[in-house]
Amino acid sequence: MRGLNILFTCGAMFGIAFNNGWIQAVSPMVIDVASRPEVITTFTFLFRHGAKLMNAASAVKQYFFPQPYDSSGYHNMVEESKTNTINRIHAEAEELFQQGKYKEAVPKYEMVVQNNKRKLGPQHMDTLSAEAQMANVLQVYGNIQEASIILNKVLASQRDSLGMSHQQTLRTESLLAKNMRKQGKYEEALLMLEKLLQLKTGSFGALHPETLETRKDIAWTLIELRRYDDAQKILYQVLKTEQDCLLPKDPNLLRTKMLMCDVLSCQQQHETAVSKLTGVVEDFQEILGPQHPKTLLAQEYLAHALGRQGKFQSAEVAYWNIFEAEKDLFHQNHVSLFVTQMNIVYMVSAQGRISEACEISRRIYRDEQIYLGVDNRFTLKTKKFMSEKCSRK
Template identity: 25%
Template structure:
C-alpha cells in the first residue's frame, strides 16, 4: 500500500486495500486503521464522497472503543478534514483541524511535527476561506518554530517558506514576494541543489510570480528552463510536472501562442491520464484549461465537449458554490455567447 501511495498509484492502492478488507477477518482496531488509509487514497483519487462516508463510519466506531484524544482518532479527524477541504466545506474542515491542533498540542506540544503538520493543513483552509492574513500569521509561526527546532536550512523549514511565498503572492505583495522568492530559491539551491524536486517547484513559483508582475518573457524563460531541468534530472512524466506544464501552456495561451500551448496541454493531459487517470479531479481541471484554449482557437465543438466534462466533474466534486465550479460555469457561458455571435455572423453573411 505504501509503495502504491509513494508512486501516486491511488487506484491500485484502493483496489488492494478493498481486497484486503474483503478477504481478511481483521480485528476492529486494525480494520479501522486500514479503512482510514483507504479513505486517504480515495481522497487522493478524487473520490471524496466515498472517502467521507467511510471516515464518518470509522469515527462512529472509534467513539465506542477509543477516547477522543487517541492518536488514531486524531488521524481519522485529519483525514475527514482533508476530504471536507477538497469538497469545499471549508468551515467544517477548519473546525476539525483546530480540534486536532488543540489535542496534538496537549499531547505532543506545540513544536511537535504532528502539531505543525495540522497547522500547515489549517493554513490551506484559511486560504480557501479568504483569510490570507490569518494564513500568513500561521505560516510565520510555523517557520519560526521549525527554524528553532530543525534549523533554517532543513527541508521542512524550506517548504514552509515556499508556502509563505504563495500567500504573499495571493495578498498582492508582489514586490516583496519577488525579493523573497530570490532569497528562498538561493536557499533551496544551496541546501538541495538545482535539480531537486522541491527546488524545481520554487522555480515554478517564481515564474508564476513574474507572470503576475507582467514579466511574461522572463516567466516563460524560467518555465522552459525548468522543463529542461526536469529532463536533466531524468523526469519526463510524473505529478511534479503537472503544475509546470499547465502554467507554461496557460502562459503561452495568454500570449496567443496557441499551437505550442496546445502541444503542451496534450502532453500534460497524457501525463495526468497515465499517472492518475481520466476520473481524477486534476484531469477535469486541466481539460477545462485546455477547453479555454480551444475556445480561443475557435474550435467550439471540441471546446464544448471538454468544458462540459470539466464542469460536470468539478461541480459534482466541489459543489456549485466553489470557486472552481464558478469558473468552469463561466467558461461554458462564454462559449455560449461566442457561439451566438458566430451563428449571427454566419447568418448575416
C-alpha cells in the same frame, strides 16, 4: 537408584488406587514407603535438581515446538509479525506517495491508521500522525473537504496532547494551511502560514527545510493574491539558501525555481519564464519521470506561461498532454481533470474557436455540478466563462 524405582512404583500404585477409590487402603503403604531413607534421598535429589530439569525441558519445547507448547510466546510472535506487516505497509504507502501514486497509497494509509487506533488508541501521537499523513494524501489526490475534516480534528487533538510548538502539531498545521489554499481561502491561509513561520523558526531554526517549506507556501499564497513583488522577495531568499544546501536537481529546489518562474511570467517577463520553466520541466522528467504529478505540475506552469505569452496553440497542446497523463493518475471525475480541461477551453477560446470552447465547457459544467458541487470555486469559474462567452450560443 533403588529409591527412585520404589518411588515410581509407589506413585503408579497410588494413581491406580486413587482412580478406583482405594485411597484409604493404600495410604498406610505410601506413608511407609515415603519414610524409607533411600526414598528420602531421592526426594532431596529431585527437589534440588527438579527446577533445572524443568527449565531445560521448557527450553527444548520452546526451541522445537514454540507454537503448540508456549501460548504466550506464540502470542508475542504473532503480535511481532503484525507489527512488521504494518510497518511494511506504512513504508509501501510512503513510497507510493513519493512516486505520486496517490490512488494506491490511500488504502494503505487507511490500514495503518485503523491498526494504530486499535492497538494504540485514537489519541496516541502515532495514530494522529498517521491520520495527518493520510489526510495529506487525500488532499493531494483531490479530496479537499474530507482532508480538511481530518486535519482539523487531528490538529485539535495534537494541540491538547502535544502542545502548540510540537513538531507534529506544526506539520499538521502546515498541511491544513495548504488545504485552505487549495480551497481558495488565501487570506485565511496566509494568516495561518505567517503565524506558523514564527513557530517553526523558533522550533526548527530559520534554515531548516520545514521552515523553508512554510516560506515557500507563503510565497505561493502571495502569488494567488497577486502580490508578486512580495512573493519574489521570499522566493529569492529561499532559492539562495537551497542552492547552497541542495543538489542542483533536488525536487525541492526545482519547485522553488518553478514558483519563481511563475512570478516572472505574471510580471510579463515571458521569455525568461518560458526558457527557465522548460529547463525545470526537463529536470523533473529526468529525476521523477514524465508521469509524476510534480513533473505534470511543472508542465502546467509552463503551459500557463505560454498562454500568457500569447502562444495559445502551444499552450493548448501542452494542456492536452497533461490531461492525457492525468487520466492515468486520477479517477475520471477528479478536480485536476476538470481544471486542466477548462485550461484547454481558455486556450481554444483565445484562438477564436468559441463554439468548440462552449461545447466543452457545457459538458465540464454539467459534471462539475454533480461531482464538485454547484458552489465549488471551479464550478463557479466555469459558469462565469459560459455566461461571458456562451450566452448567445
